[in-house]
Structure formats: structure tokens, C-alpha cells
Amino acid sequence: xxxxxxxxxxxxxxxxxxxxxxxxxxxxxxxxxxxxxxxxxxxxxxxxxxxxxxxxxxxxxxxxxxxxxxxxxxxxxxxxxxxxxxxxxxxxxxxxxxxxxxxxxxxxxxxxxxxxxxxxxxxxxxxxxxxxxxxxxxxxxxxxxxxxxxxxxxxxxxxxxxxxxxxxxxxxxxxxxxxxxxxxxxxxxxxxxxxxxxxxxxxxxxxxxxxxxxxxxxxxxxxxxxxxxxxxxxxxxxxxxxxxxxxxxxxxxxxxxxxxxxxxxxxxxxxxxxxxxxxxxxxxxxxxxxxxxxxxxxxxxxxxxxxxxxxxxxxxxxxxxxxxxxxxxxxxxxxxxxxxxxxxxxxxxxxxxxxxxxxxxxxxxxxxxxxxxxxxxxxxxxxxxxxxxxxxxxxxxxxxxxxxxxxxxxxxxxxxxxxxxxxxxxxxxxxxxxxxxxxxxxxxxxxxxxxxxxxxxxxxxxxxxxxxxxxxxxxxxxxxxxxxxxxxxxxxxxxxxxxxxxxxxxxxxx
Amino acid sequence: xxxxxxxxxxxxxxxxxxxxxxxxxxxxxxxxxxxxxxxxxxxxxxxxxxxxxxxxxxxxxxxxxxxxxxxxxxxxxxxxxxxxxxxxxxxxxxxxxxxxxxxxxxxxxxxxxxxxxxxxxxxxxxxxxxxxxxxxxxxxxxxxxxxxxxxxxxxxxxxxxxxxxxxxxxxxxxxxxxxxxxxxxxxxxxxxxxxxxxxxxxxxxxxxxxxxxxxxxxxxxxxxxxxxxxxxxxxxxxxxxxxxxxxxxxxxxxxxxxxxxxxxxxxxxxxxxxxxxxxxxxxxxxxxxxxxxxxxxxxxxxxxxxxxxxxxxxxxxxxxxxxxxxxxxxxxxxxxxxxxxxxxxxxxxxxxxxxxxxxxxxxxxxxxxxxxxxxxxxxxxxxxxxxxxxxxxxxxxxxxxxxxxxxxxxxxxxxxxxxxx
Numbered sequence: 012x013x014x015x016x017x018x019x020x021x022x023x024x025x026x027x028x029x030x031x032x033x034x035x036x037x038x039x040x041x042x043x044x045x046x047x048x049x050x051x052x053x054x055x056x057x058x059x060x061x062x063x064x065x066x067x068x069x070x071x072x073x074x075x076x077x078x079x080x081x082x083x084x085x086x087x088x089x090x091x092x093x094x095x096x097x098x099x100x101x102x103x104x105x106x107x108x109x110x111x112x113x114x115x116x117x118x119x120x121x122x123x124x125x126x127x128x129x130x131x132x133x134x135x136x137x138x139x140x141x142x143x144x145x146x147x148x149x150x151x152x153x154x155x156x157x158x159x160x161x162x163x164x165x166x167x168x169x170x171x172x173x174x175x176x177x178x179x180x181x182x183x184x185x186x187x188x189x190x191x192x193x194x195x196x197x198x199x200x201x202x203x204x205x206x207x208x209x210x211x212x213x214x215x216x217x218x219x220x221x222x223x224x225x226x227x228x229x230x231x232x233x234x235x236x237x238x239x240x241x242x243x244x245x246x247x248x249x250x251x252x253x254x255x256x257x258x259x260x261x262x263x264x265x266x267x268x269x270x271x272x273x274x275x276x277x278x279x280x281x282x283x284x285x286x287x288x289x290x291x292x293x294x295x296x297x298x299x300x301x302x303x304x305x306x307x308x309x310x311x312x313x314x315x316x317x318x319x320x321x322x323x324x325x326x327x328x329x330x331x332x333x334x335x336x337x338x339x340x341x342x343x344x345x346x347x348x349x350x351x352x353x354x355x356x357x358x359x360x361x362x363x364x365x366x367x368x369x370x371x372x373x374x375x376x377x378x379x380x381x382x383x384x385x386x387x388x389x390x391x392x393x394x395x396x397x398x399x400x401x402x403x404x405x406x407x408x409x410x411x412x413x414x415x416x417x418x419x420x421x422x423x424x425x426x427x428x429x430x431x432x433x434x435x436x437x438x439x440x441x442x443x444x445x446x447x448x449x450x451x452x453x454x455x456x457x458x459x460x461x462x463x464x465x466x467x468x469x470x471x472x473x474x475x476x477x478x479x480x481x482x483x484x485x486x487x488x489x490x491x492x493x494x495x496x497x498x499x500x501x502x503x504x505x506x507x508x509x510x511x512x513x514x515x516x517x518x519x520x521x
Numbered sequence: 522x523x524x525x526x527x528x529x530x531x532x533x534x535x536x537x538x539x540x541x542x543x544x545x546x547x548x549x550x551x552x553x554x555x556x557x558x559x560x561x562x563x564x565x566x567x568x569x570x571x572x573x574x575x576x577x578x579x580x581x582x583x584x585x586x587x588x589x590x591x592x593x594x595x596x597x598x599x600x601x602x603x604x605x606x607x608x609x610x611x612x613x614x615x616x617x618x619x620x621x622x623x624x625x626x627x628x629x630x631x632x633x634x635x636x637x638x639x640x641x642x643x644x645x646x647x648x649x650x651x652x653x654x655x656x657x658x659x660x661x662x663x664x665x666x667x668x669x670x671x672x673x674x675x676x677x678x679x680x681x682x683x684x685x686x687x688x689x690x691x692x693x694x695x696x697x698x699x700x701x702x703x704x705x706x707x708x709x710x711x712x713x714x715x716x717x718x719x720x721x722x723x724x725x726x727x728x729x730x731x732x733x734x735x736x737x738x739x740x741x742x743x744x745x746x747x748x749x750x751x752x753x754x755x756x757x758x759x760x761x762x763x764x765x766x767x768x769x770x771x772x773x774x775x776x777x778x779x780x781x782x783x784x785x786x787x788x789x790x791x792x793x794x795x796x797x798x799x800x801x802x803x804x805x806x807x808x809x810x811x812x813x814x815x816x817x818x819x820x821x822x823x824x825x826x827x828x829x830x831x832x833x834x835x836x837x838x839x840x841x842x843x844x845x846x847x848x849x850x851x852x853x854x855x856x857x858x859x860x861x862x863x864x865x866x867x868x869x870x871x872x873x874x875x876x877x878x879x880x881x882x883x884x885x886x887x888x889x890x891x892x893x894x895x896x897x898x899x900x901x902x903x904x905x906x907x908x909x910x911x912x913x914x915x916x917x918x919x920x921x922x923x924x925x926x927x928x929x930x931x932x933x934x935x936x937x938x939x940x941x942x
Binding site: 084085086087088099100102105107109111124125139146156157366470471472 | 612615616619625639645646663681683684685686687781782784785786787789790791794795798799800801804891908911912915
């Protein structure tokens with residue numbers, strides 16, 4: 012792979028002008044005032060500073076998810092445990108939520124009104140079918156593999172002033188493809204055509220590290236086969252997304268917004284080549300703009316909104332967040348819109364009523380982060396030093412302290428170790444999807460949290476990483492980093508083999 | 522209340538406590554472990570009987586041997602369910618449990634299913650894989666050699682295939698499905714009704730009768746092996762026993778944790794309340810055999826045995842010793858009475874439900890039906906009883922010096938050492 016250096020100041024500055032314009036547009040003013048109040052207290056700021064000593068583990072380092080952390084099981088259930096500090100009552104809601112998470116929805120009408128309303132278009136019949144074992148999804152193993160735990164998002168550039176206004180107000184992150192909507196559904200209920208099939212073509216590219224090691228990276232190209240609703244818009248933009256791991260989400264939701272924004276450096280004022288921007292997205296519940304936290308481009312502000320969106324878009328189940336009974340069918344897909352739906356008055360004229368969304372949200376908030384393994388191991392500590400000194404922690408921020416919320420004591424005021432700043436960073440041409448989402452441009456991705464990453468194989472039986480699972484192991488994932496991460500990536504390519512092995516060992520201990 | 526009881530109890534109950542009290546906790550956890558060993562041994566013995574009956578069925582498939590195998594399954598189920606109070610908090614049990622009691626399952630992975638089950642249009646490509654009919658599975662470009670149906674094929678390849686939890690290939694429920702077949706009666710009366718000829722190569726119905734028998738035998742072998750492992754883990758020096766006896770405080774906390782989590786989240790919540798919310802007959806634990814009322818009931822029998830330190834074995838003999846009940850009563854008679862009352866009430870509600878189902882007046886899945894207020898009320902009373910039981914048991918924690926640490930870590934900014942433990 013051609014290694015390019017990070018030198019696109021023109022694009023960087025243009026983008027920032029746009030962002031600042033957003034900032035002064037008013038919607039963010041309350042947020043900014045809040046930020047002016049400061050992030051952490053001084054002692055807390057000291058606690059969350061990345062360490063500079065690597066002779067021994069840090070205090071509390073084992074508990075990646077604070078008091079919610081659980082014993083790391085050595086089997087595929089490692090990501091499926093509830094937060095350790097739940098009450099029995101909360102544990103029950105978690106388990107009922109899990110029941111709905113696993114629940115296979117069926118097409119309407121059916122004898123079980125409580126779980127009909129599937130589709131008509133859908134990507135999966137249950138949450139669990141993509142969030143396999145609450146872990147990462149994966150790309151198809153080959154052209155015949157329909158075991159899909161990833162899909163394509165679809166959108167087009169704004170067509171007119173109304174579209175632009177919608178985006179500028181943050182009330183929409185994208186303009187959907189007019190016929191196919193915001194994502195490609197590859198399944199449909201009987202009698203309705205699915206939309207099409209995602210196609211991936213890979214091309215192997217060789218990268219040579221400083222010590223002569225050759226690594227092959229597979230570069231994917233995405234297209235759609237078997238389109239059933241005519242050609243897509245000529246300017247359609249595709250973005251592949253695997254289902255992300257589900258652990259620690261409630262804790263990420265509780266990181267103070269100002270603590271996230273404190274790391275943002277949109278103009279790269281400190282000249283370290285790393286900007287970092289918060290996505291700014293519409294929060295349906297508050298009716299305000301909020302910091303985006305969830306999704307590969309941080310396009311969602313809350314777990315509730317993310318869960319409700321997924322119910323609607325991925326399974327075609329209407330709910331308080333995503334109310335259309337036909338799920339993601341567009342006006343152009345008339346048969347789909349006219350198909351039977353599963354709404355009923357006893358379920359608030361929805362397919363999944365408030366109680367179901369609430370239970371699934373509670374479940375999703377409380378999938379616990381497993382404890383670290385081998386934090387004191389010499390090689391792990393050496394790898395930790397490499398990770399910190401190579402600059403990875405500029406974006407993969409080790410620590411945060413969650414805010415306090417009387418309604419969520421289990422997530423309150425915990426020292427957590429997500430190894431993410433939740434900010435958007437330009438990751439270079441190699442990873443670019445060229446599809447903006449909210450504030451995020453076509454090069455930017457949210458820093459992925461790394462906690463639990465070492466258990467991926469245990470939980471999911473694979474080690475496919477990044478937003479589309481193109482990386483087949485941790486080293487490949489590192490080598491795909493570019494853009495703002497170019498310098499850190501370059502540092503890794505220069506490492507002696509022993510340090511590289513230690514780095515991987517450290518990641519595997521997360 | 523929380524799940525870190527173990528650590529708190531370890532601190533508060535172990536070394537600094539007065540001798541008598543420490544030995545009390547110690548004798549309580551020894552009884553607890555002894556009863557576990559007896560319960561799992563009974564589960565093993567009845568599973569071995571089940572295996573023999575399955576051999577009888579496959580050697581001479583007819584209605585008599587089929588009914589004998591079903592009876593053996595039901596008989597094996599009762600002691601196993603009583604062990605469930607040992608889950609939740611003991612790593613040796615928690616990491617193992619899914620092998621024997623995973624549920625619910627997409628039965629189309631294993632065998633033929635009714636057309637109403639559906640075919641594909643699903644992200645589980647193995648939804649209708651039908652291993653019994655397909656010695657060579659080629660799905661999604663992946664090939665699985667299932668020529669020989671062995672315990673290893675079931676446990677290492679098919680169980681949770683592709684990461685889909687509903688791909689359950691092992692344990693009680695896989696065997697249940699093979700002995701009964703699908704229950705296609707919805708919320709109407711009736712369980713699964715597989716004919717004995719499904720196992721008879723000479724008069725084969727359903728196709729692939731030899732492979733179906735092979736699957737059933739492999740699943741029975743595996744169940745016996747897995748239960749044997751758990752019996753060993755509760756024997757002297759075993760991992761599960763050591764976890765509770767090496768530190769009596771940790772052991773006492775494990776008892777409270779296990780009883781609370783089983784009562785509340787697992788049984789009242791996931792296994793009962795969910796089905797009631799959905800009014801769905803498929804949401805029952807033993808859905809093929811219509812035995813769910815018993816599987817719920819024997820959970821409660823087991824919890825009562827554990828709490829009272831007295832277990833009546835399958836052969837009628839009794840294992841007993843110093844109990845958690847007596848430990849609590851010695852410290853706070855009022856709390857002990859509250860717990861006892863709550864447990865009796867829950868037992869009564871479960872007994873009523875069981876009697877209703879046993880009388881054939883109304884099966885458990887019928888009780889879940891949308892237009893069955895009487896049945897719904899019976900099930901809801903069970904939920905309420907179990908929740909009250911868990912809440913009563915929670916009260917034992919402070920009495921025993923097991924500090925409720927649910928939200929430890931959220932109380933103080935002043936002392937970061939305390940905060941972030």
C-alpha cells in the first residue's frame with residue numbers, strides 16, 4: 012500500500028470553517044456555554060491523564076468498565092453479561108431485554124401480535140442475528156455467504172436548499188437515497204422484493220514493514236447486485252458497516268459531553284496533525300443538538316435513539332423512535348408500504364411499544380465490559396508503553412470519568428478505560444467511504460473503543476476489525492490507519508518485531 | 522444489592538470475625554456444597570437412566586420405548602432443575618451451564634420442521650440446516666462434515682454455530698425436541714407428537730431414521746459427560762466446591778446471589794414474564810414436552826432446599842446440615858421469618874400453577890394465551906411471588922454483614938481510591 016503522509020491542510024481548513032459556521036448558528040450555544048464551565052475538576056483531570064510510567068499496571072486498570080466490569084469469561088459469553096453492579100430488579104429488566112434482543116420478529120399478520128410486524132424490508136429478524144453474541148459482526152466469508160452481520164448505508168449529496176438546511180440544522184445526518192432509503196435491506200417478507208445484495212470485491216495489497224515483514228491488506232470495493240427497485244440515484248454514496256460490539260455502551264453514554272469536547276481540536280491548534288471533531292447530531296428526546304457518540308461515525312447521540320433506529324431500519328419494527336410501520340420502505344416502494352403491518356392499539360399503534368424499546372435500551376446499556384487480563388505481564392506492559400509512546404493514545408484516549416446521574420447509579424462516576432475519545436478523525440484515503448454523515452466528512456471515522464478487543468476471537472470466532480471488517484487481524488487494522496493516524500501508524504511500521512509483538516499482546520489484554 | 526457481594530462478604534466475614542460466627546458460615550457453605558454434589562449426582566444418575574432408555578428406543582423403536590424415553594427425560598429434568606440455584610456467581614457453574622440447558626433453540630438446525638416454521642429469509646443460515654438429513658452441510662460457502670454424528674460434532678461444531686445463540690445442538694432441550702418433536706398446537710392443548718417410527722430404519726418416518734437415532738445417542742452421551750464434569754467439580758477439591766468453601770464469606774454471598782438472580786431475573790423475568798408480555802406459547806422453557814410448569818416448579822424446590830440446607834434425594838435419602846436459614850435466624854429472627862414467608866408464598870403459587878397444568882385443565886403455554894385472563898393471572902402470581910422472594914432474600918445481606926455495595930464507586934469524589942474500586 013502506498014504510504015502517504017498527512018498533508019492536506021486545504022481540506023482541513025475548509026472543513027473547519029464549515030464546522031465553526033455550525034457552531035455559531037445558535038443551536039449549539041447552550042452546549043458551548045456548558046463547555047465554558049470546564050470539564051473535570053483538577054483532581055479528576057489528573058486521574059484521567061494518560062500515564063507515563065509503565066513499570067507496573069495502573070490503579071484500577073483491570074476494571075475497564077469501572078464497577079460495572081465483569082469477570083472475563085473464557086467462552087463466547089464473555090460480552091453477554093450484565094453490569095456487575097445491577098440490582099436484582101435491574102438484572103431482571105436486563106434479562107427480559109435480552110429476550111427481546113434475541114426475539115425473532117415475524118411478518119404480520121400472525122398469531123403472536125406482540126412480535127409481528129417484521130419488515131417488510133429488513134436486514135435481520137432479530138437484534139441478535141447481527142449483534143452475534145453481542146460481539147462484532149463480520150463480512151461475508153465468500154460470495155455465497157448470506158450470514159450477514161453488516162450492511163450498506165446509502166445516501167446522496169444535498170439536492171437543493173431544503174436538503175442543505177436539513178443538514179445544516181443537524182436535524183438529519185444524511186439525505187437518503189430517494190428510492191432505497193438510508194440503507195440496503197437484503198431481505199423482505201414474502202411477496203415483497205428485497206432491495207438487492209451487497210457485493211464486495213477484494214484486492215490484496217502488500218505492505219512492507221521496516222524489518223522486512225510483508226503484510227497483505229485486502230482492499231474492498233462495494234457495489235450492489237440484484238437491484239429490485241430500479242437504478243439507484245447516480246450520485247449515491249455507499250458506506251459499509253459491520254455490527255459493532257455491544258459492551259460498555261451505557262458507560263460511553265455517560266461520559267460528560269464537555270469531557271469529549273475538551274479533546275476536540277478542530278483547527279489543530281496544537282499542530283500535532285491531529286484534529287478531532289465531535290459529531291453533532293439531533294437528539295429526538297431533547298429536541299436539541301447533541302454530541303454524537305454511537306455508530307461508526309458517531310451519528311447517534313444516545314443508545315435509545317440508536318436502538319430505536321435499528322429496530323426501524325434493520326428489522327422494520329416501528330417503535331417510539333422510528334414510528335413508520337413500514338420500516339425503511341420509501342414512497343417509491345409502494346407495495347412495501349401497503350403490505351400488512353404489525354401495529355395494534357394495545358401496543359400504542361406501534362410494533363414495539365415503549366416498554367419494549369425501554370427494555371432493549373436498558374439491555375444495551377448494561378452489557379458489561381470484561382475485566383482486563385494480565386495487566387501486570389511484562390510483555391503487556393511493554394506493549395502498553397509502545398501503544399502510548401507511538402501516539403495511539405492521542406485518539407485512543409485511555410480513561411474517562413463518567414458523570415453522575417441519580418437515575419443511573421450503576422453508570423455514575425466510574426473510572427472507565429474505553430481507549431477512545433469518541434471524536435471524529437480523518438483516517439486517510441484508504442479507509443475513506445467518501446460519504447458524509449452529520450458533521451463527519453467522507454474521510455472521518457469515530458475512534459473505535461478498544462475495550463474488549465482482545466476477546467473478539469473468543470466471543471465471535473474471528474478477528475475481523477474496522478468498520479467493514481476488512482482487517483483480518485489487529486496488525487492489519489493498525490496498518491489501515493492513515494490521515495491523522497499516519498504518524499502513529501508509521502511508528503508501528505518502524506518497530507522492531509519484539510515491540511510489535513508486545514503491542515499486539517497489549518491489545519489482546521484489553 | 523449487587524453482584525459484588527462476594528468481595529464484600531469476603532472482607533467482612535472472613536478473618537476478623539468471631540470464631541463461632543466464622544465456623545457457622547463455614548459449616549453453612551459445606552452443607553451448601555454437599556447438597557450441590559448430591560443434586561448434580563442425582564441429575565447425572567437420572568441422565569444415565571435417560572441414556573439407557575434412549576438406547577432402548579433406538580434398539581427397539583416403538584411407542585412403548587418412546588414413552589419410556591420421554592418418561593426418563595421428565596424424570597431427569599426434575600433433579601437438574603433443582604440445581605439451578607447454584608448458577609449465578611460460581612464461575613465453574615456459569616461457564617458450563619449453556620452446554621446442558623441452552624434455550625430457546627431454532628430446532629430446524631437439528632431435524633425436519635413443519636412448513637409453518639418458515640425457511641430462510643433470515644440471517645441465521647442454519648435456521649433449517651437439518652443436520653439429521655444432511656451429512657454434508659454446505660451453507661454460505663462453508664462446509665461441515667456431519668457424516669458421523671458424534672458428541673464432538675454437536676458440542677464443538679454445531680453448538681452456537683455462526684455465533685447464533687439459537688443454534689442449540691446439545692443438552693436437555695435438543696434431546697427434548699428429538700423425543701417429542703415440535704409442539705404445533707400453539708396455545709391450544711397438546712405437546713409435540715413425534716412418532717416412534719422416526720427412529721425406526723425399517724419403517725422410517727421423517728426420513729434419515731438412523732441418523733436421528735445417532736444424533737439422539739450422541740446428545741445423551743454428551744449430557745452424561747457434561748453432568749459428570751459438574752459432579753466432579755463439586756467433589757472434594759473440585760473447582761466449584763473450592764470457590765465457596767475456601768472463603769465462607771464468598772460462599773455465603775454466592776448463595777444469596779444465586780437464589781436472588783434465579784428467582785428474579787432468570788425465572789420471574791426471562792423465563793416467565795417475557796412469555797407473558799408476548800402471550801407466546803413458544804416462550805416456554807420446555808416447549809416441546811409441555812413440561813415448563815415442572816421446570817419452573819423444581820427450580821423453586823431446589824432454591825428451598827438450598828436455603829433450608831435440606832435436600833431430599835431422588836432415592837428418598839436426605840442430605841442436610843447447617844443452613845443459611847439458621848444462620849440468618851440466629852442473627853435476625855424477623856428477617857428470617859420474612860424470607861421464610863416469601864419462599865412459602867412463592868412455592869404455593871408455583872404449586873398452584875403446577876397442579877393446574879398437571880390436572881390437564883390448562884397447560885403452561887395455554888396460560889400465556891392472550892385471551893386467557895385466568896391463566897395470565899396464575900402466571901403473574903408466580904412472577905410476583907418470585908420477585909417478593911428475591912426481595913426478601915436481599916434483606917439477608919446486611920444481616921450477615923454482606924454489605925450491599927451496588928453503587929459503590931458512585932458515592933464520593935473525595936477519595937479516588939474508594940471511588941474507583
